[in-house]
Amino acid sequence: MTRRVLLHVGTPKTGTSYLQDVLFRNKRTLAENGILYAADRHDAHFLAALDLMRLPWGGLEREAVGAWDRLAEQVRGWHGETAVISHEILAAASRAQVGRALASLGHERQGGGVEVHLVLSVRDLVRQIPAEWQENIKHRSGMSYRRFLARITDPTRNSRIASWFWSVQEIPEILDRWGADLPPERVHVVTVPSPGGAPDLLWKRFSQVFGLEGMDLHLEEERVNPSLGVPETALIRRINRSANRVLPPADYRPLVRELLAHQTLSRRVLSPRLALPPEQVPWVQEREAAFVAAIERRGYDVVGDLHDLRGNAGLHPFVDPDKPRERDVAGAAVDAIKALLLETARMRAEEERLRAELDETRDALSRSYLRPSYRLREKAVKGLTRGRVGRGLLSVYRLARGRSSRSA
Amino acid sequence: MIETVDEPEVGERRAWGWVAHLTDGGTTPWRDWSGLGASQGRYLPGAQQLELLRRLNLSGRPDPEVAAAVLASSPAGRGRPDLELVGAGPESEFGPAPVDPAALSAGELVRVAASVLADQLVDAGPLPVAEPPRPSWWRRGYRLVGDPELADGLREQLVARGRPPGGREPRILVVGTDLATMTAHAWGHRAFGEGVNAWGEWLRLLRERSELPYGADLLAAARVWERRVGKTRVAVVLDPAAVPRLAGDRRRLAAPTYLPGEAGELARKVGSVLALLVLPEEGERLLRLRLRPRVRRHAHRVHGALPLAVPAQHRDWLEGAAERMRRGIKRAGYAVHGNLDDLVPRWTSLEDSPEISQAPSPEATLDLAVRVLLDDEADDRSGR
Missing domain, CATH: 3.40.50.300 (P-loop containing nucleotide triphosphate hydrolases)
Structure with a gap:
């Protein structure tokens, strides 16, 4: 113990x-x-x-x-x-x-x-x-x-x-x-x-x-949790006020907190720091x-x-984050837009890659559907489901198939 | 034997005396209390816990286990921490200011009650898994979807008559009423299930996303079932009296009784604690199958517990959505039983009257929580 x-x-x-x-x-x-x-x-x-x-x-x-x-x-x-x-x-x-x-x-x-x-x-x-x-x-x-x-x-x-x-x-x-x-x-x-x-x-x-x-x-x-300067914090606050209601928390975390705040805006170390x-x-x-x-x-x-x-208290002069210099906020916003553009481009490339992969899979699936044995089975199932007796036979077949696959 | 003193330095002993008094079922408010007692633990319970126990004592005789659980709990979620009793000790220069517990808001006490109720639900052990009754194969089947509270209330009665849902080529009955009522029902249903935001916040988010809550969107429900079984087997039912006939049962069904907004509010608070105690699926089952029957036994006795109404700022949006739903159902050509115009809420002066609540009342929610904690019929208290 x-x-x-x-x-x-x-x-x-x-x-x-x-x-x-x-x-x-x-x-x-x-x-x-x-x-x-x-x-x-x-x-x-x-x-x-x-x-x-x-x-x-x-x-x-x-x-x-x-x-x-x-x-x-x-x-x-x-x-x-x-x-x-x-x-x-x-x-x-x-x-x-x-x-x-x-x-x-x-x-x-x-x-x-x-x-x-x-x-x-x-x-x-x-x-x-x-x-x-x-x-x-x-x-x-x-x-x-x-x-x-x-x-x-x-x-x-x-x-x-x-x-x-x-x-x-x-x-x-x-x-x-x-x-x-x-x-x-x-x-x-x-x-x-x-x-x-x-x-x-x-x-x-x-x-x-x-x-x-x-x-x-x-x-x-x-x-570490890197700190932000005054205009950067003011920018995130404005983003929150505008996007909070429509952006789910699961998306906010990677996009705003991680990508914008931690990975992008925290690098702007020359901005005035927050103070009392x-x-x-x-x-x-x-x-x-x-x-x-x-x-x-x-x-x-x-x-x-x-x-x-x-x-x-005198380490950093007080700069009011509720009334930041708009030029500084605009500078931070340009950096934020650039980061979002790069992220969007990365995701588009990823989407393209996945789309190509999906197309390949669909093609392979279509080729298997074109095999005569598949078309024959499909026709048989459609025919059976039209009538009550057919549906019953299909149920018995599925039950039997289930049993045999379990025993296998 | 209680000794009466008034020196400020004996404040802590006075507080312990009050704890003993409340544990014995006493109802004297803290400001009127002057007896002394010996320490019963490593710390004094918070003012919120003590005041909740006093409210329980005012309303009945709580089980000693319930009283002990209240004193040992902490308020759930974010908010003010355990508060000290004013006059129970020397004023500290740190920590939140001590309070007169009688002045605490109802919401503060509900936080404690929610924590205790969540523990009770979990401590009673896992719920048995009931095998759903099987429908008769020779009868035409039915399924009730749409407004979850209305559908549940009607289905429950049909099941009690030996007519469980499902069965041979079931007819899909999409039941509903006016959209404002269905929206309030959807909120309450979610509160007793997967969890939901506060009523006002939830409406605001729905509106911003232009979404209707699941169950209240009858057109969406009808389309989903149309894709599965074909249009001919789907009917929109706005007249609940038509349900028994459509479900293949001749006898009339009673109009379902609905829970007031305060029931949903209490379930919401309990559910947020349960989310930390059990996995989501088990939490939903505990809320629906264990808490809901307890709440149902008391909800209508609570003074001030009222049906929820849609606040004025959201009415135009709901009216528009209801109108679109009405037109969509008509255009799609589903069989309709009842009057489609009933989907559109008709705001009357009643909506703004004291008979209807635009948000759950914290006082009535607390009253309900106290009654549920005192529930003698509960078979799910810890240790029972």
């Missing part, structure tokens, strides 16, 4: 996709080192989280039935030392769901069970707020930045946007829900380095907390300070520097 479970529950936009990708691609190496990352597909832990939290996700939840229990069973049955579970949406789990998750992994409140370690990777709100809005846009939202900010600053948090945002971004509250039954030394807060830090610093911090140091892992391909409006900076800084004070007070294990949680 597993002795130790490292449970990484968030937060979004803190390098989690990269970490999960490395863990998935290096499952074998990890297992040789006594670490289980139980995943038969790269989103296995995402599905487990959907199942645990009963969260619909555009139909994907249908693939998640029973996924958490299967994952927990694999973790409990692991013969090695450590098992790792990682997904950022787990940050939003309720207390009841946390209780169920910990119990299913073998955790015992009074001690004696599996040693559960909670890992929470965190980033400053100055970067997280625009990143969350952008993520909403890449998930079909047409909401303006101003409206998004108004929602998340509304103290009632009644809207879905606000309740989701804070459930995955309010660090002390996430730790309250997930860490209430754990001693503080088993709660590890990994900070995302401030902009300008060494590129591999975050990975080093993850390696340290997950015990991956010294292992020969393949790290070369990054599967100046009037929002004071309350964001006040929240960040409160987060830091709470983490310090509770005595968690901090991997990195808590100073990283105080964002640099």
